[in-house]
Amino acid sequence: MDSTSQPFGEEQNHLGEKLFPILKICQKINSERDLAALLDLIANEATKLMEADRASLFLLDRERGELWSKVALGSKEIRFDARLGIAGAVALTGQTINVEDAHQDPRFYKEIDLRTGYRTQSLLAIPLRNHEGEIIGTFEVLNKKTGAFGKEDEEILKALAAQAAIAIETAQHVEEMRRHRDQLQEENAQLWKEVEGRFSTQSIIGSSERIHAILRLIDQISNSSVNVLITGESGTGKELAAKAIHYKSLRARKPFVALNCAALPESLVESELFGIERGVATGVERRLGKFEAANGGTLFLDEIGDLSLTAQAKLLRVLQERVVEHVGGRKPIPVDVRTLSATNKNLETEIQKGTFRQDLYYRLKVIHIQMPPLREIQEDIPGLANYLLANYCREMKKEAMNLAPQAASACMNYPWPGNVRELENEMKRLVLSVSGSTIAKEDLSEAMRRSGTEVAPSLSTPRFLKDVVSEIEKRMIQEALQQSKQNQLHAAKALGLSRHGLIKKMKRYNIRFRDS
Ligand SMILES: Nc1ncnc2c1ncn2[C@@H]1O[C@H](COP(=O)(O)OP(=O)(O)OP(=O)(O)O)[C@@H](O)[C@H]1O
Numbered sequence: 018m019d020s021t022s023q024p025f026g027e028e029q030n031h032l033g034e035k036l037f038p039i040l041k042i043c044q045k046i047n048s049e050r051d052l053a054a055l056l057d058l059i060a061n062e063a064t065k066l067m068e069a070d071r072a073s074l075f076l077l078d079r080e081r082g083e084l085w086s087k088v089a090l091g092s093k094e095i096r097f098d099a100r101l102g103i104a105g106a107v108a109l110t111g112q113t114i115n116v117e118d119a120h121q122d123p124r125f126y127k128e129i130d131l132r133t134g135y136r137t138q139s140l141l142a143i144p145l146r147n148h149e150g151e152i153i154g155t156f157e158v159l160n161k162k163t164g165a166f167g168k169e170d171e172e173i174l175k176a177l178a179a180q181a182a183i184a185i186e187t188a189q190h191v192e193e194m195r196r197h198r199d200q201l202q203e204e205n206a207q208l209w210k211e212v213e214g215r216f217s218t219q220s221i222i223g224s225s226e227r228i229h230a231i232l233r234l235i236d237q238i239s240n241s242s243v244n245v246l247i248t249g250e251s252g253t254g255k256e257l258a259a260k261a262i263h264y265k266s267l268r269a270r271k272p273f274v275a276l277n278c279a280a281l282p283e284s285l286v287e288s289e290l291f292g293i294e295r296g297v298a299t300g301v302e303r304r305l306g307k308f309e310a311a312n313g314g315t316l317f318l319d320e321i322g323d324l325s326l327t328a329q330a331k332l333l334r335v336l337q338e339r340v341v342e343h344v345g346g347r348k349p350i351p352v353d354v355r356t357l358s359a360t361n362k363n364l365e366t367e368i369q370k371g372t373f374r375q376d377l378y379y380r381l382k383v384i385h386i387q388m389p390p391l392r393e394i395q396e397d398i399p400g401l402a403n404y405l406l407a408n409y410c411r412e413m414k415k416e417a418m419n420l421a422p423q424a425a426s427a428c429m430n431y432p433w434p435g436n437v438r439e440l441e442n443e444m445k446r447l448v449l450s451v452s453g454s455t456i457a458k459e460d461l462s463e464a465m466r467r468s469g470t471e472v473a474p475s476l477s478t479p480r481f482l483k484d485v486v487s488e489i490e491k492r493m494i495q496e497a498l499q500q501s502k503q504n505q506l507h508a509a510k511a512l513g514l515s516r517h518g519l520i521k522k523m524k525r526y527n528i529r530f531r532d533s
């Protein structure tokens with residue numbers, strides 16, 4: 018027997034009697050946000066209210082065209098084709114179906130009774146609709162204790178279903194948001210791992226004592242927030258070291274904000290560093306300064322040696338007082354910022370010239386890290402070059418490449434005025450231009466190929482004589498070893514030294530015996 022909603026007269030009183038329990042149930046279901054618990058709750062309450070033996074809620078999975086039920090009191094999750102059974106017919110047509118004996122109805126899907134071992138007799142099924150009127154599932158009550166379900170039961174179940182559908186949809190949204198949040202949290206944790214890996218000390222390549230000492234120092238200061246000054250020639254990895262310090266520190270999950278002091282015009286220094294209040298007259302928008310942006314984290318002041326004296330005075334004040342004031346504002350804003358500064362200038366010379374404040378220098382340089390130029394960590398050149406080659410090959414999806422021993426030794430002899438950045442550019446060029454997997458000396462740029470035979474150190478800047486002599490000596494030894502194919506006796510002879518004398522000098526200059 019199918020039935021659609023019809024007006025009802027004397028039964029209205031009975032429905033009135035049921036209104037209070039329905040309201041109580043609504044209160045309960047509106048405070049349950051967990052979908053499985055909510056479905057359980059609705060089914061339990063409906064069973065009692067309808068004097069039925071069981072209640073089931075089937076939700077429509079539109080993507081898979083299936084109906085599924087987490088609770089079919091006493092049984093586990095069930096899934097089936099949404100076109101099947103009385104539940105399917107209700108979900109598809111939106112009709113109410115009320116039958117006295119389900120097994121006599123051709124639409125009844127006997128499989129479920131078989132699976133659950135339950136015997137369905139009377140059955141009342143109505144659609145669950147969301148607030149937009151869309152069908153989201155089917156609500157069934159089974160085996161009314163006093164026989165068959167009547168018109169009044171239909172109306173009661175509809176009233177309950179209207180509330181249940183809203184609660185179910187809300188719980189589904191909450192569940193989806195939770196899933197989304199968990200996924201984001203997982204992604205976030207993954208990304209942090211990647212960031213920390215990429216910028217940690219692992220990204221600083223080198224096994225020379227100079228590099229090891231830097232890595233040890235970064236480790237030692239990882240628990241503190243002392244200011245660090247990083248000096249070194251262009252391209253020696255000052256910024257790389259600054260990031261490693263930040264991502265190793267307790268501030269790693271807070272911002273790392275970089276400011277290039279050289280690119281900062283005098284007129285913008287204050288607003289860039291300290292922020293600006295909205296200017297009513299000028300129409301300027303309110304903007305945070307770098308100090309506030311880095312609050313809790315690290316401010317990296319790059320090219321600090323290029324900061325004007327006026328700006329230095331302002332910076333010093335913030336470092337002393339730990340508060341900033343927006344340009345055009347009068348409220349001091351407390352900031353907790355660690356500063357890392359970098360420069361390729363010699364700040365002590367700048368102090369003598371009167372272009373850098375000594376008091377600021379001491380504030381910034383609680384710890385000093387001097388990045389060595391590549392020519393002073395010659396033994397790290399092949400390792401660095403191969404590491405960079407591997408990176409670019411991976412990036413450009415090329416098979417792995419290596420430097421032939423002669424190419425590696427030419428690289429070691431080249432003075433690399435642009436340091437690691439120049440080495441990076443050369444390796445990038447080689448990955449693009451060389452087709453085999455081995456890079457020969459002939460593949461290198463002209464300057465590097467020549468470097469094995471060139472012994473002229475730069476005399477353009479004033480240097481101590483002993484440094485120049487050492488440099489010449491070192492290069493001559495390397496060249497002699499190369500020409501003698503690493504035969505120390507021949508090399509010593511060519512240089513007019515004893516073998517013992519050569520070994521002593523090789524030790525002094527950290528020249529290692531290599532196959533070539
Ligand atoms: N020891 C190292 N291991 C791996 N990569 C390095 C190393 N040193 C520098 N690099 C790489 O060389 C490039 C230049 O480094 P970085 O920008 O840190 O140098 P810099 O000293 O800040 O240069 P500049 O003075 O020109 O600003 C970067 O791509 C960096 O990753």
Ligand SMILES: [Mg+2]
Binds near residue numbers: 255256319359
């Ligand atoms: Mg830099």
